[in-house]
Amino acid sequence: xxxxxxxxxxxxxxxxxxxxxxxxxxxxxxxxxxxxxxxxxxxxxxxxxxxxxxxxxxxxxxxxxxxxxxxxxxxxxxxxxxxxxxxxxxxxxxxxxxxxxxxxxxxxxxxxxxxxxxxxxxxxxxxxxxxxxxxxxxxxxxxxxxxxxxxxxxxxxxxxxxxxxxxxxxxxxxxxxxxxxxxxxxxxxxxxxxxxxxxxxxxxxxxxxxxxxxxxxxxxxxxxxxxxxxxxxxxxxxxxxxxxxxxxxxxxxxxxxxxxxxxxxxxxxxxxxxxxxxxxxxxxxxxxxxxxxxxxxxxxxxxxxxxxxxxxxxxxxxxxxxxxxxxxxxxxxxxxxxxxxxxxxxxxxxxxxxxxxxxxxxxxxxxxxxxxxxxxxxxxxxxxxxxxxxxxxxxxxxxxxxxxxxxxxxxxxxxxxxxxxxxxxxxxxxxxxxxxxxxxxxxxxxxxxxxxxxxxxxxxxxxxxxxxxxxxxxxxxxxxxxxxxxxxxxxxxxxxxxxxxxxxxxxxxxxxxxxxxxxxxxxxxxxxxxxxxxxxxxxxxxxxxxxxxxxxxxxxxxxxxxxxxxxxxxxxxxxxxxxxxxxxxxxxxxx
Amino acid sequence: xxxxxxxxxxxxxxxxxxxxxxxxxxxxxxxxxxxxxxxxxxxxxxxxxxxxxxxxxxxxxxxxxxxxxxxxxxxxxxxxxxxxxxxxxxxxxxxxxxxxxxxxxxxxxxxxxxxxxxxxxxxxxxxxxxxxxxxxxxxxxxxxxxxxxxxxxxxxxxxxxxxxxxxxxxxxxxxxxxxxxxxxxxxxxxxxxxxxxxxxxxxxxxxxxxxxxxxxxxxxxxxxxxxxxxxxxxxxxxxxxxxxxxxxxxxxxxxxxxxxxxxxxxxxxxxxxxxxxxxxxxxxxxxxxxxxxxxxxxxxxxxxxxxxxxxxxxxxxxxxxxxxxxxxxxxxxxxxxxxxxxxxxxxxxxxxxxx
Ligand code: SF4
Ligand code: SF4
Numbered sequence: 001x002x003x004x005x006x007x008x009x010x011x012x013x014x015x016x017x018x019x020x021x022x023x024x025x026x027x028x029x030x031x032x033x034x035x036x037x038x039x040x041x042x043x044x045x046x047x048x049x050x051x052x053x054x055x056x057x058x059x060x061x062x063x064x065x066x067x068x069x070x071x072x073x074x075x076x077x078x079x080x081x082x083x084x085x086x087x088x089x090x091x092x093x094x095x096x097x098x099x100x101x102x103x104x105x106x107x108x109x110x111x112x113x114x115x116x117x118x119x120x121x122x123x124x125x126x127x128x129x130x131x132x133x134x135x136x137x138x139x140x141x142x143x144x145x146x147x148x149x150x151x152x153x154x155x156x157x158x159x160x161x162x163x164x165x166x167x168x169x170x171x172x173x174x175x176x177x178x179x180x181x182x183x184x185x186x187x188x189x190x191x192x193x194x195x196x197x198x199x200x201x202x203x204x205x206x207x208x209x210x211x212x213x214x215x216x217x218x219x220x221x222x223x224x225x226x227x228x229x230x231x232x233x234x235x236x237x238x239x240x241x242x243x244x245x246x247x248x249x250x251x252x253x254x255x256x257x258x259x260x261x262x263x264x265x266x267x268x269x270x271x272x273x274x275x276x277x278x279x280x281x282x283x284x285x286x287x288x289x290x291x292x293x294x295x296x297x298x299x300x301x302x303x304x305x306x307x308x309x310x311x312x313x314x315x316x317x318x319x320x321x322x323x324x325x326x327x328x329x330x331x332x333x334x335x336x337x338x339x340x341x342x343x344x345x346x347x348x349x350x351x352x353x354x355x356x357x358x359x360x361x362x363x364x365x366x367x368x369x370x371x372x373x374x375x376x377x378x379x380x381x382x383x384x385x386x387x388x389x390x391x392x393x394x395x396x397x398x399x400x401x402x403x404x405x406x407x408x409x410x411x412x413x414x415x416x417x418x419x420x421x422x423x424x425x426x427x428x429x430x431x432x433x434x435x436x437x438x439x440x441x442x443x444x445x446x447x448x449x450x451x452x453x454x455x456x457x458x459x460x461x462x463x464x465x466x467x468x469x470x471x472x473x474x475x476x477x478x479x480x481x482x483x484x485x486x487x488x489x490x491x492x493x494x495x496x497x498x499x500x501x502x503x504x505x506x507x508x509x510x511x512x513x514x515x516x517x518x519x520x521x522x523x524x525x526x527x528x529x530x531x532x533x534x535x536x537x538x539x540x541x542x543x544x545x546x547x548x549x550x551x552x553x554x555x556x557x558x559x560x561x562x563x564x565x566x567x568x569x570x571x572x573x574x575x576x577x578x579x580x581x582x583x584x585x586x587x588x589x590x591x
Numbered sequence: 592x593x594x595x596x597x598x599x600x601x602x603x604x605x606x607x608x609x610x611x612x613x614x615x616x617x618x619x620x621x622x623x624x625x626x627x628x629x630x631x632x633x634x635x636x637x638x639x640x641x642x643x644x645x646x647x648x649x650x651x652x653x654x655x656x657x658x659x660x661x662x663x664x665x666x667x668x669x670x671x672x673x674x675x676x677x678x679x680x681x682x683x684x685x686x687x688x689x690x691x692x693x694x695x696x697x698x699x700x701x702x703x704x705x706x707x708x709x710x711x712x713x714x715x716x717x718x719x720x721x722x723x724x725x726x727x728x729x730x731x732x733x734x735x736x737x738x739x740x741x742x743x744x745x746x747x748x749x750x751x752x753x754x755x756x757x758x759x760x761x762x763x764x765x766x767x768x769x770x771x772x773x774x775x776x777x778x779x780x781x782x783x784x785x786x787x788x789x790x791x792x793x794x795x796x797x798x799x800x801x802x803x804x805x806x807x808x809x810x811x812x813x814x815x816x817x818x819x820x821x822x823x824x825x826x827x828x829x830x831x832x833x834x835x836x837x838x839x840x841x842x843x844x845x846x847x848x849x850x851x852x853x854x855x856x857x858x859x860x861x862x863x864x865x866x867x868x869x870x871x872x873x874x875x876x877x878x879x880x881x882x883x884x885x886x887x888x889x890x891x892x893x894x895x896x897x898x899x900x901x902x903x904x905x906x907x908x909x910x911x912x913x914x915x916x917x918x919x920x921x922x923x924x925x926x927x928x929x930x931x932x933x934x935x936x937x938x939x940x941x942x943x944x945x946x
Contacts, residue, residue: 012602169602241931254932261622327594332602339596353601360601365667367608371874374606376881377824381931383880387923387939402941406929412600419608426598 001229004249006242008380011411012169012333014209015359019172019292020490022300024180028315029103032081033071033307034562035061036088037097039346040136041143041315042068047099053080056110058283060100070134070144073283074101075305077108087341089310089329089336098344101307105338111354112281123195126278130195132446133277134284134347137462139163139238139267140330142348145274148266149195159201161247161258162189164217165238166209168331171351173266173288176301178206178213181272188275196264204268205243207233236411239266239334254407269350289349291317294356295324304345310352311341317354320373325360330355332360333412367420375414375424385414385424392427397435405431534571541567611822612667615869618676619812619858622865623678625809629802631746632735633682636687636756638674644693645673652702668707672696675715675869679862679909680722682734683747683767686757690724700748707856712916713876716909723909732767736802798862807864814868823874826881827888828867832858834892842900849899864894866908876916883919883926890922891915 038044045062055061057075062072082100089098115129116119131146151157166174178185193202204221206214208230217228229247236242241252244263252258258265269287289304297318304313310327328335329343329350341428345352376383383404391399408428415424541564626634649669653660675695680689696718704710723730737746744763747755754760817824839854857863863872871877871891878887891911898907924939 005902010604012604044862245931251932252929253934256932324594324599327602328599328601333600335599335601337595337597337599337601340595355601358808360603362595363597364607365602365662368706370608370611370668370708371877372608372822372881373610373824373874373879373881373884374821376879376928377821382928383930384927387879398942399939400935402939404928404933404937407930407932410599416600416602416606417606419606419611421603421607423598425600 001227003229003231003246005232006234006237006245006380007382008376008378008413009236010311010378010416011233012235012416014233015170015292016172016175016209017428018299019170019290019301020176022287022298024176024301024303027302027304027308027313029076029105029107030305030308030312031103032309033075033078033101033103033305034086034088034309035075035101035307036086036098036344036346037062037072037099037140038098039072039306039348040070042066042147045069045072047083047097049080049083049099051080051083054078054104055080055101056108058110058112058285060283061101064131064134064144068144068147070136070146071132071283072099073134073285075285075307076101076103077203078103079104087343088339089346089349090340092166094176101374114279114281118191118278119194121194123197126191126195129278129286130274132419133273133282135270135273135277136347137267138269138273138283138287138347138350139351140334142346145270148259148264149192151257151264155259155262157196157199157259157262157264158432159203159248159263160193160196160199161244161263161265162192162202162204162268162271163238163243163265164204164206164210164213165243166210167233167235167238168333168335168351169235170353171290171294171331173301175210175213176290177269177272177288178210179216182213182220185268185272186217186224186226187279188271188273189226190224191274191278192264192266192271199264200289203247204228205237205247206230209233223366236380236409236413239380239409241409241412255402260387280511284347284582286346287347287349289313289345290351291354292351293328293354294359295320295354302351306347307343309342310338313345313352314341314354317590319354323356324353324354325357325362328355330376333416334410353430363423364421369418369420370424372419374417374419378417379413379414381409383408385418388431389422389427391482392431395431395434396440397431400431400435405435408432445466452532524578527574531571531574531578534567534574537567538564538571593668609665609667612671614820614822615817616671616891618817619674619678619810619869621812622806622809622869625806626678627740628684628843629736629805630682631737632749632752633684633756634678634680634736636752637680637682639823640689640756641673641677641680641688641693642670644690645669645697648697649702649840650693652698654700656706658706658814663706666707669697669701672701672714672718675865676863678869679715679719681730682760683752683755684729684732685759688729691725692722694718695721708777710875713870713873713912715873716870716912719909720797722911723904734762735766738801786885800856803861804859806838807859808942809866810864814864814872817868817872823872824884826884826937827872827877830885831867831892831895832863832873832890834889835863835896837895838896842896851896857896857899861899862908863895866891866912870908871912871915876912876919878919878922878926878944880928882928883922886922886926887915887919890918 001582037047043065046065046472047062047110049055049061053075056078057074059074061072061074061080078101080099081102084098085095086098086100088094088096088098115125117128127146135145136142164174164178189202189204193199202225204217204226206228214230221228231237231246240258244258244265245321248263250261253497263462271561272545273284274288277284284306286303286305288301290301291313292299296314297320302313310329327338327341328567329338329352330336332355333354335351335353369386369389371386372379373386379385385563387403388400388405388408391403410425410428415422418424422492427487530551541560543559544560600758622639622886624636646664646669650660653663673696677689678694680692696714700712700714701707701710701716704756740746744766746766747762747910751760814828817823818828835857839852839857842851843853853884871888878884894911894914895907898904898910904910927936927939929936
């Protein structure tokens, strides 16, 4: 079968033979298992069980939280003894919520059975079973498989690629699983194909350094339409993007997913887990993990329960702590160092590497970058690592993005070859973090700016509204003025030289009242109230005049009379206004 | 149990910068042997003297800059610069020429710019050019190749050579002479065939110029060793030599008196091979990407030819390399490789929004 060659790549010593001398083994049951609620990409699972409860092997102990998440199952029977934050295997050595199970030693399964007649089950039934089994990609990233296998109708899948590359040195988990479980793996691939609507092209990509595994697969794929594609060993051929290119010659556009070009790429360990879930009804509670490195007397693969503490594994592998230069989860190229061996094996743990100082000595101090370009020769995605390093040190984010920093897959090939021992990948991770922070910051400030702009807009709108009202009032006033001119006697009646402006004021008041859109009823009530007030004042003034008439001076009487007169006038005015208003209302009603 | 936290990758290839530098130094040996055989002890004395000066100067500057002397001296970059300068200087040049040039290379061209990895110009070539401009007489006096020494005259022995270098003793008559490139340049009015017939530098030569052709072969061998060890890629050297060849073929007029000489002569004369495999391959001051190095190399090749043919200096590698050093960052901006998943290569100055 034709394969393509990726640029760059390196050939580190493979060191795979050590762990392949023995078949896959099983560890004694650990006393306690620790199941982190987040072992995958997506939302952490939600515990659905309390401390003190007894559980059976395979029982759900945490539900998936939302669509991109997976549930967790009890890897063995026992009692829930803690639900709390514990150190987990993470490059930052952080604490994360975990469920601790104390084993009862019986390892008793809950009742479980596979989907009968699964060959005729619908893709959605199978997908649900995959989701319920808690399966997340077992090659490294841990993306929920049910999500990956459901790319939606607008992205039909024509190519299914099964990743059996295992290009990292030391790791043999997939290799040994294929050797011993090839038939089940092929069955799993059949199920995957069924879920994906039988893609026309099904390829198993495997490096040519695994002849036994290839030999195990080849007789089984005859007449199945599945093809085994082997290609020259080179790190990192097992990256999803690299493998797709090697097998199909196609590249996934930057920022897209394989499904966008009609492809799905699944790790071969995942296909086995899917077979166990569909055919046997077993959730994902164990996986093959390689225990290797010269600091361990026993190098082999174990079928390991998820949640097994690394220390338990080491204890049964003749581990010599003094001889161990570092403890790595994963392989020597992309694995991350563990600061404590108390952390558990998770769904993505393919290897525990305990090398001696001879194998992997302590890092030498970094020398200056001599711009030799060896890193660029090694980069599988054709970046210029030396330039990225330069701009990373200068924190020149624009240049970093122009040099496609985010296309770096952090494979470590550049650091591997760098003669100056520069921890390039570390710089790139840091810079990616910084840029993401800056982006988030920008989004936040964009939001703030948008909010501010919206606020500004509202203020402007309010100003405009006010202005419009003012204009309306002015117009109403103009009209009233015009009216007043048309009936000059009303202005002249008062004999007031300021009559015009008085009329203006009244008209403006009327306009204001109109602008306020007071209902005619309210208006009438208001007039009636002012009439009542005026009447009262007239009455009070008359009473005062009556009581004061004997003893009061003329002057006082005059004042009181004037008050009565004023009050009476106001009363008249009010009455007139009311009449006018009522008339107006009637007129309008008639119209 | 507690373990160290170390970032990936954990594995590391056995290559390291000190080893790279040492290998390059060793790869100059064939060239040095050829030089010594054909031109006497002078080059060896240059190399040793320059190296001693460079190590002392580097240590002194590191001390002043408060850096670890042992750590930085161990990268062998100062030694390499000194060796290359020593090889480029005329054999039996006065000692102070060598010392001044080395000091310029190490102190000004390298350390003042921030030390290894930060120098925009090739340090050895900066030293060389400064010497060429300051002391043109000393810098253009070459030794007569062994095969052309007059009867009864031989290259000075080691003791005599040392006296010439350090005590200013004058070498015997006939020991110094012109280089093939000089001869070509300053033999106006003669047809190429005539030059070849008259000038023993050519008439007795195998294919380019007596002595020089073997010096170039020596550096070619060393260069191929480095290429085989993947110290650098083929792009730069091939582009440079290719450009020299193309230029000399393009301007080859059949051998008129104006002719600047044949392709073979240009490729195997002067510092062509040393320049292509040891000077322009200095990674620090060259372009970064393979594509960039193709352009960078071709630029040097063209400049070398232009300066040799029409410039005032008979050889031109130093000037051409320094000029190309200027251009390197600019070349870098436009020669980014196409990254996986991208339709096109990008410009280094591109902004995200431009896309
Ligand atoms: S390999 Fe190391 S020293 Fe060489 S260019 Fe890359 S980062 Fe610089
Ligand atoms: S870590 Fe990034 S830059 Fe380095 S080789 Fe891998 S992809 Fe290229």
